[in-house]
Amino acid sequence: MWREIRDREAGKTRPNSFTNRIKSNRIADLQLSNCKDIVSPHRGSINSLQVDLTEGRYLLSGASDASAACFDIQRATDYEGRGLIAKHKCLFAVDKQHESGHKFAISSAIWYPVDTGLFITGSYDHYIKVWDTNTTQAVVNFKMPGKVYRTAMSPLATSHMLIAAGTEDVQVRLCDIASGAFAHTLSGHRDGVMTVEWSTSSEFVLITGGCDGAIRFWDIRRAGCFRVLDQSRSQLGRRPPILACSATNKVSISKALSVGQNLPSKPRVHQKKPAAGNGIKQSPLGRTPAKGPLRQRLHPGMLSSQDRATAHYGAVTGLKITEDGMYLLSAGSDSRMRLWDVESGCNTLVNFETVRLQTSKAIQLATTQDSSLVFVPCMTAVKAFDVWSGMTSMTFRGHYEYVNCCWFNSQDQEIYTGGNDRQILVWSPSRLIANEMDTGPAEDQDNWSD
């Protein structure tokens, strides 16, 4: 540790690599935090957790007793055990008693990505509500056709303010906060939609996973989905060429994605000269020559062999796109995790050592910033898998019932997990410098009397 700091001081290491190294060291020794307690006001299982994206300070939780609560995770409200244990009580909570509160379980509670002035809750009572944080009043109300399973807002959107909502209904709806109405209705799934996720590389790309086992990619600027992931189409491991240089990496991604986005023109090209020599750039898409034209002809929702492809046997319960937007992780009720190459739409055949996953509920996955680890709620524990090898690197045991959600706070390198036992647990790196408070009350030491 000190040597690294000296190296950094001497300019031997780059600032970026230095921080990365320290961060990864900290992540490697995450453990249940003794000195940070989140006092859960919920009387039901925690379904959703999110730390705001602007300050990284406020944790929002949604629970099945129709309550949502907000915590300040950086400043404790009070201390216990002579300052040893910091208690974080909720700053505010909205529950059934609230005049415009939800009636049934809140399945998803997310922050408005731009600031912490708004947050959005989706509930089993068929409503999505947008709340003003400061007055804790519901400002917009969306009536959905069924239970809301998951809501999502694009973290990079600049041109739209759409809430994507996965519900019991087969259609995915996009709710516009600006107008208070549904902007889009995306149909394609044959069963309820368990999970929705916006792409982290393009503000117009939405990914949805349904109970029918399909993962669909939508470009919200055009009708129909442009890709259905098929578990039988696979490639081995990561694509090598893109990692040539980190600087060009981003460009290539954006280019690759722009390829995807400019599909309306491309498929036509494909159609006209099928099996013609594609450019190197188009090579991932070129592997599916039949897909473009077929979808072009088909009206969304019509039958086709591609359209029937499934990503999991059973329902897709969790989706998480990596920070760079190149890979997609999915969890299914078949207790499998899959890593998809977004660019090619192929299953990368990474075998994650999940033993069992919860099947009845949507689960919330989390990845680290450099997408080296993925945190997955596996029944009563949370496991951290290496994204590229699928090996278990850590297991977090602490909950006494099923864990539903987890969130990685990349700023403090902490994870927050919520489960059916109504607890929100904080897992943080162990402190390097032993706190002097540790020698406080009733010292924890060996006590051999004989």
Next chain:
Amino acid sequence: METVGGLGQGKVRALIEKATNSTEAEVEPRLLKAIKSVVRYSDSELRLAAQTLMDLMKRDHSQVRYLTLLIIDQLFMRSKLFRTLLVENLDQLLSLSVGFRRNLPLPAPPAVASVLRSKAIEFLEKWNDSFGIHYRQIRLGFDYLKNTLRFQFPNIQANAAQERREREMRSKEILQSKFEILKGNLSSIKEEIQSTLDEIGECLEIVRTEQETMPPGPLDDEDFVEFRPSELRQIRLDSLREGEKIHENSENKVVFDALRELYKLLVTKHLVSVQEWISVLIRVEVPDNRSRDSVLKEFIDIQNRLQSVKKKCVESGYALPDTTKREKDEEEDFWEEGKIESIKLESSNALNKLNENFAVASTSGQTKNDSPESSKGKAKCDQSQSCKGADSSSLRSKLLAEGPVVKWGNFLNNWDSNRVVLANQRGLELESHWGRVDYNAVIPAEKIAELNIRATIYEEEQVEIQPCHAPLHKGGLCQRRDLRVCPFHGPVIPRDDEGNPINKSTSTSDTTLDSDLIEQLAKQAVKNVRNRENEEANKRKLDKQSQKRAKLAKIREHNEAVLRDAALASTSNSVFAGENVKATTGGRLARNKKKSLASMLHKKESTKDRLAQRLLNTRARDATIRLLTLGEDANYREAFPNQW
């Protein structure tokens, strides 16, 4: 862990396995001690122990789990490393010991399983109390079991607090009641003390007057001894002062005795009780503080007065602790340890009587003049008492006249009171206790009564031992006093003045009896003896037979009982495994199998059992079917009341 292995590696595993392989309700203390000592000095052994213990917790046998849990608790309370190791899998440990997961119930012997569960819950509470602050996992587990699963925790700490509060309440009540009592008989207490003080004062007065009548010793010759060394002068002065003091002699002995007795009463009773009252007054909480304060002031005054009187007594040297006196008495008594009591005894008797009188007087103020040899001082005392006693009510004096006169003793203080007494509030502030002092400790009334049982010293009746009085050769009578047999003249018998025995029938006359008669008598005697012997032999024979019969009957009975037990045990499923095994193996099988873990799990099922089960099942099924059909019928009738 195996790679770390040294020479002694794995010892702890064997020890733990041996310790848990038992059917006892406790881990064998020697093994436990061995485990602890092994684990204490080696971290790798401790890790191995944690591993082994967790493995053993997974064993499909509640007894093993129970013993393992006991060992875990022992190590958990001691080693930090063990705690950190164990806490990582606390949810697993809890599910294995509490069995709160429905798909993982506790294994077989149900009796042990319930004990295991309650013990695990108790331990968890204990751990949470002592280490919860350092381990989030323990807090989580405790919280989960308590608030989510609503397990009942024994709640030891809160109970202790509750108990303490109750105890405090009780002691407060006691103090309150004591205060009430004190308020009730404040005047009588004061009177009593006052009377004692007065008596002491009078006694002192008497002594002093005697002193004045005594010829004054050589007075101060300081004029011409000034040149002497100061030490010598001091000695001389001391001796002079000593000479001024009055010494006990036969004349004023009675006064001194009285004084001594009064002093004793003062020190052992009044002073102590006053101190106790003061402490009560200090501690008690009453609504009106003024009255309490005034009473307290009075008591402090009394205490001071008592102290001063005591000091005076000690100074004047009259009331030297009478232990020396008693020792002297004992010394004097020493040579006449036998049964003969001399005048000495009489005098001491008289003393006792005197004491009695004083005791009674001091408590009641009654006059009782039963010691004729009372001296002047005594008379004076009596007078003072009598004038006080005059104003007490007549009924009381009558009752007192009737009542038995008892020697004064400590037991009279607590006569007929069933109050509890605070053990550590005796008015003495002992600061140098080692350890904590429980100020609310209470001695129950029965114990007080037990402690204050009236003690009496056994006093022998005075027996006048008769002299032998046998006529001596040289004339005169033998003057030896022996109890029964005189070594020279045989048994001591009553004799007349000349020494002849008064009763003639026994020894001297039978020599004159007829020899025939003697023979006859002898024959008769022999016959009688023979007859008796025969009879006895017969009886013995009969006895033996009946005994044999009884024995047989007993054996039969026992066998029957055992068989019955066995039958019961083997049929009833409710009997838990432990007793069950014992009964069946002891009853049906002659050989006594050793109890083992496997046998605890084993449950014998006989044909009878199976039959019973089947019968029960079919019967139950029939009953339910009947009930159901009945219900359906009723429903049908209700739904369609017109149709039948």
